[in-house]
Amino acid sequence: MNSHFSNDPSKKKGFGDLMQSMNEFFHEKPMRGMLQSIDDFFTSASNPFNSFPVDFKELDDYYLITSELPGVKKEQINLEVFPNFVTITITNMELYSEENEKKQIIRKKQSMNRSSRTIPFPTTVNEKDVKASYKDGLLQIKVEKQSGRKISIE
Helix, strand or coil: CCCCCCCCHHHCCCHHHHHHHHHHHHHCCCHHHHHHHHHHHHHCCCCCCCCCCCEEEECCCEEEEEEECCCCCHHHEEEEECCCEEEEEEEEEEEEEEECCCCCEEEEEEEEEEEEEEEECCCCCCHHHEEEEEECCEEEEEEECCCCCCCCCC
16 A cells, blocks of 8 residues: 555654745745735835835834825825724826817826725724824824723722
8 A cells, every 4th residue: 555644753744844844935936036026016106006005003002004105195195084994095186188289178188096005903993083194205194092991999
């Protein structure tokens, strides 16, 4: 009987060996290069899904969400805050018109592009405790953490 499995202890591989083999597989070329390309694709400005990078940090008293949005005007940004998440939406509308020598419009084109990111909070937040600022292409959203009421034990 020919079997792929063996009872020989010297030929057994443990779970740790399997995990190490998988780790090596994902960190060697070409797999590492492919995974890096996928990451670069989703964070680049030229990807067709028009995603934008967002950074989420949890600090002692608040959550801080930052996003670099170079070239985006404040009017193009829409923020929606809910108890469990915040959504950032960027809308870009472009108008293009071509005129002839007599200043008559011969071609007109309008395009609208919208992209959004939803960032979940680890805990429920109060929508009133959210402040946002946008300066020099950097969007910062500060969300105060809610603290529970302390109860003394009798």
